[in-house]
Amino acid sequence: MKIFDIEQLAKADKVTIEKQEISSTELMERAATLVFNDIHSKLNGAQIPIKIFCGIGNNGGDGLVIGRLLLEHGYQVIAYVVNYSNKRSQDFLLNYDRIKEVSNNWPSSIKGEDDFPEISEKDFIIDAMFGIGLNRPLEDWVGKLVRHINRSKAFIVAIDMPSGMFADKMPNEKRPAIKANVTITFQSPKLIFFLPQAAEYIGDLQVIDIGLDREYLAKTAVNKQLINKPEAQLLYKPRINFAHKGDYGHALIIGGSYGKIGSISLTAKATLKTGAGMVTIFSPKCGYQILQSTVPEAMVLTDENEETLSNIEFDLSPDVICFGMGAGTSKETTAAFKDLLINTKKPMVIDADGINILSKEKELIKELPENTVLTPHPGELERLIGKWKDDFDKLYKVKKFSKEHKLIVVIKGAHTIIVFNDDLYINNTGNPGMATAGSGDVLSGVITSLISQKYEPLIAAVFGVYLHGKTGDILAEEMSYEGLIAGDIADNIGKSFLDLFKKEMQSEGN
Ligand SMILES: NC(=O)C1=CN([C@@H]2O[C@H](COP(=O)(O)OP(=O)(O)OC[C@H]3O[C@@H](n4cnc5c(N)ncnc54)[C@H](OP(=O)(O)O)[C@@H]3O)[C@@H](O)[C@H]2O)[C@@H](O)CC1
Ligand SMILES: Nc1ncnc2c1ncn2[C@@H]1O[C@H](COP(=O)(O)OP(=O)(O)O)[C@@H](O)[C@H]1O
Ligand SMILES: [K+]
Structure with missing residues (x-):
């Protein structure tokens, strides 16, 4: 799914209005009705107090439409107009008149702190103060209102964006924003929704397709993509019936040290389970027996050194090398890594202590x-x-x-982001059950394996992160977040391949 900038989304609104020959009022009615439907299906007529905070632009207009529809369906609604400016949008004004037709209670106006209503934690709040039109800091009293709403502990649904949040700046103590439980956004998620520091403001994210012009959306170039199943399906390369193991490459996994042999064992297992033709592991001598018994499908070569890597020599020609898991950053290991980089120009995946060594010896980065x-x-x-x-x-x-270095960086996290030049690929699979020791080692194996099978390194990174997270999601349903460990992910990567082309009962949400 493309992630558009807010300028592109504002343009998409305009193009849609022209091409579909509808008014902006009708587009607002369409968007807000979809939000209403969603809220109505969840509240199911419950008589809980609903308070809607509307701005005076189009986000406020959405709030007024949602309020009108809720009133028409018998909900208890109080609408407030947050008067932060005198410049009301046309669609706000029109919907301000319309809501008065269905209620005797006019929306009350908030002009300053004295007008703040009490909010109970049992209230249901709809935040429609600012959407993508926020373009300067909030006035002091509006910031106080945002904090007042946040303090209430009421359940908050933000429309399009949590109010106070800029699309390109993180909220903080001085730049307050609504901390929503749910953000319902129109057409395209915004980049900020996937960044860890914004997580406490967004809550659960829902993206609603409001039918903006398909042609404009398809033709407009973006440098940010959200990776869900439809995108992942396109990356998959089917296997050939007459294939032999040589077709799927030979991966060399290098790492481990005394007490940390488990890490490369997990990586090697994941490499095999993702489909590499052959795997060789290179480890310190102490890893030999462990690796031969935990991953019997892999071949094992050992360093002359017992406990850490000191001299990485091998007489084979791998298709890809993965270095770093559990390797440590001792002097000998650093020297061995340096020699490896100077002497081989094979595609590489660098993880864990491999990255730590690069951080200490920055001049090695240019050898990658x-x-x-x-x-x-x-x-x-x-x-x-x-x-x-x-x-x-x-x-x-x-x-x-x-x-600068012509490298692909996989920033791991709840939404792992793959960065290549100016392009961002944001992963949408995975769950907190994966916050468990060794799950990163498994990921390096998955990516390594795909490169070994001749996926381009960038595709291998994007697809591998998707598969790894998807496996975690499938397993969490079977065994809970708590019960999930890294070895389970390695063992079950195949389930994410099967899932790729499984028919869904319902279309996938975001
Ligand atoms: N277009 C469409 O067809 C559709 C649009 N939709 C909805 O419209 C929303 C965008 O609406 P919007 O452009 O009116 O902006 P919004 O976020 O309501 O802000 C209001 C205005 O406030 C002003 N302002 C900014 N910062 C300020 C500040 N700190 N303190 C005080 N004032 C400040 C600024 O105006 P300015 O004063 O800069 O001229 C701004 O324009 C979008 O998120 C979605 O919910 C949907 O209905 C789908 C169809
Ligand atoms: N909350 C989460 N949601 C989704 N994925 C997660 C979450 N927490 C961790 N992960 C994934 O688990 C892996 C953890 O990797 P890492 O921190 O390197 O672990 P380790 O060093 O123990 O192997 C990453 O791929 C990360 O994206
Ligand atoms: K909002």
Whole structure:
């Protein structure tokens, strides 16, 4: 799914109005009716107090339409108009008149702190103060209203965007925004919804297709994509009936140290389970027996050193090398990694201590082959690129790093983001059950395996992150978030392949 900028969305509204020959009022009615339907289906007529906070632009107009429809269906609604400016939009004014036709209670006006209503935690709040039109800081009293609503602990549904949130700046103490339980957004999610620092403001995200012009949406180029099943299906390469193991490549997994052999065992298992033709593991000597018994399908080569890697020599020609899991960052291991980089130009995936070594020895970064995939978690990323001011600054720095070094960076997290040059691929699978030791090691195996099977490294990263998260989602339903461990993900990657083309009973939500 494309992620559009707000300028592109505003343009899409305009184009839709022209091409579908509808008025902006009708488009608003369509969008707000879809939101109403959603809320109505969940509340199911429940007589809970609903308070709608409307701005004076089109987001406020949406709020008034939703309010009118709720009143018409017998709900208890109080609408407030937050008078933060004198410039009312036409569709706001029109819907202001319409809501008066169905209620004797005129929306009451909030002009300052004295007008703030009491909000109980049993209230149901609809936040329609600002949408994508917010373009400057909130006035002091409006910020106080936002905090007042947040403090109430009431259930909050934000329309299009949580009010106070800019599409390109993180909210914070000084820049307050509504902390919604649910955000119902129109047509396209906004990038900020997927960044960790915005999570507490967005709550559960719902994207509603309001029927904006298909042609405009299809033709408009974006550099941000949300990866769901439809996108992942397009990446899959079917297997050939007459294939032999050589067709699916030979992956070399290098890492491990005394006490951390489990990490490469997980990576190797995941590499095999994702479909690589052959896997060889290179580990310190102490890993030999463990690896031969935990992953008998893999071949094992060992370093002359017992406990850490010191000299990585092998007499084979792998299609891809994955380095770093559990390797440590000792002097000998760093020297061995350096030699490996200088002597091979195979496609590479670098994880964990591989990234930590690069962070300490920055000059090694230039030795990485083009399109190498790095898979840092936030701590590893910070060591690699330095601190960031906020998540937008993080993306800016990672894009710069990717362009400068021609590398693919997989920023792991709840929504893992794959960065290549200026392009972002945001993953929409995975769950908190995957916050468990070793699940990152499994991910490196999945990506390595796909590269071994001749997927382009960027595709391997995007598709691999999707499959890894999807496996976690399937397993969480079977065994709970708590019961899920990394080995389960490695063992069951096949389920995410099966799921790719399984017919859904209902279309997939977001
Ligand atoms: N277009 C369509 O057909 C559809 C649109 N839809 C809905 O419209 C929403 C966008 O509506 P919108 O453009 O009217 O902006 P909105 O977010 O309501 O803000 C209102 C105005 O406030 C102003 N302002 C900004 N910052 C401010 C501040 N700090 N303090 C005070 N004032 C401030 C600024 O005006 P300015 O004063 O800068 O001229 C701004 O325009 C969108 O999110 C969706 O919900 C849907 O119905 C689908 C169909
Ligand atoms: N809350 C979450 N939602 C989705 N995915 C998650 C979540 N928490 C962790 N993950 C995924 O699990 C993996 C954890 O990797 P990492 O932190 O490197 O773990 P480890 O070092 O223990 O292997 C990443 O792929 C990450 O995206
Ligand atoms: K809003």
